[in-house]
Amino acid sequence: MNPMKIAVFPGSFDPITNAHIDIVERATALFDKIYVAIGTNSTKKGFFTTDERLAIIKSVFSSHHGVIEAVQFNGLTVDFCREVGARFILRGMRNANDFEFEKAIALNNAALAPDVESVFLVSSSGLSHISSTIVREIITNNGNVSQLVPEAVVEAVSRKS
Numbered sequence: 530m531n532p533m534k535i536a537v538f539p540g541s542f543d544p545i546t547n548a549h550i551d552i553v554e555r556a557t558a559l560f561d562k563i564y565v566a567i568g569t570n571s572t573k574k575g576f577f578t579t580d581e582r583l584a585i586i587k588s589v590f591s592s593h594h595g596v597i598e599a600v601q602f603n604g605l606t607v608d609f610c611r612e613v614g615a616r617f618i619l620r621g622m623r624n625a626n627d628f629e630f631e632k633a634i635a636l637n638n639a640a641l642a643p644d645v646e647s648v649f650l651v652s653s654s655g656l657s658h659i660s661s662t663i664v665r666e667i668i669t670n671n672g673n674v675s676q677l678v679p680e681a682v683v684e685a686v687s688r689k690s
Contacts, residue, residue, distance in 0.1 A: 536560040536617040536648065539568050539606045542582050543575050544682045546664055548656040550589060552621035555650060557596055564613055565590065567601045576665050581685060588681040607642035618647045623657040 538553055542565065549565075556563055565586050567579055577585070579601050586599035602609040606618060618638060620631050628649075635647035652659075659677050667674050668686055675683050 532616075533561040533614075534559070534617065535562045535564070535613060535615040536619040537564045537566050537606060537610050537613065537615045538619040539566045539602075539609070541575070541661065542567055542586060543577055543661050544582065544664060544678055544685070545586055545589060546659045546661055546678050546682075547676075548621065548623070548652055548659040549661075550679060551653050551656055552619070552650050553590070553597060554593075555653070556619050556648075557593065559648070560617065560619070561596070563597050563619065564609075564615065565597060565599045566606070566609060567599070568606065568609075569601075569603050576668065577685065577689075585679075585681045585685055589679050605641065607638050607645050610642065610645045616645055618645060620647060620649050621652055622649050623652045623660070 536556060536559075538556070540549070542549060553563055553565060567582050567586070583599050583601060590597040590599065610616070610618060618635075620635075622628055622631055631647070631649060638645060638647060664674050664677050667677070674686070
């Protein structure tokens with residue numbers, strides 16, 4: 530009997546972008562269950578509240594019921610992985626800078642939890658320029674982000690205006 534392959538895709542998802550969605554949807558071919566896990570990052574000031582982000586992510590992945598689940602967690606990602614029985618941390622990479630950053634995190638996670646493996650997916654063509662930071666900047670300056678994020682984010686932005 531094969532155990533379920535469970536992955537955690539951690540991030541702030543403020544907001545979730547089309548690049549995030551692409552990574553998660555492609556990863557459904559690799560994993561039986563994926564937790565899109567909103568972590569608390571004390572160094573980032575949020576645009577959307579955690580509850581707003583959870584609602585958006587649940588809306589985006591509503592057709593993937595039982596396979597993709599949006600959750601919020603506090604503390605270390607590896608501790609959350611143990612809590613939900615995940616043996617994998619899913620991360621997306623856009624460029625060489627992401628690789629260096631993600632490699633350092635993966636090595637530290639491996640030291641903390643040797644039983645949890647980091648898995649990297651490279652951004653699909655045409656999506657590597659998208660980041661939540663850039664999207665927030667565009668939103669803050671009243672720009673159009675409809676090509677960068679799902680409709681649920683566009684709607685949430687209009688409700689905040």
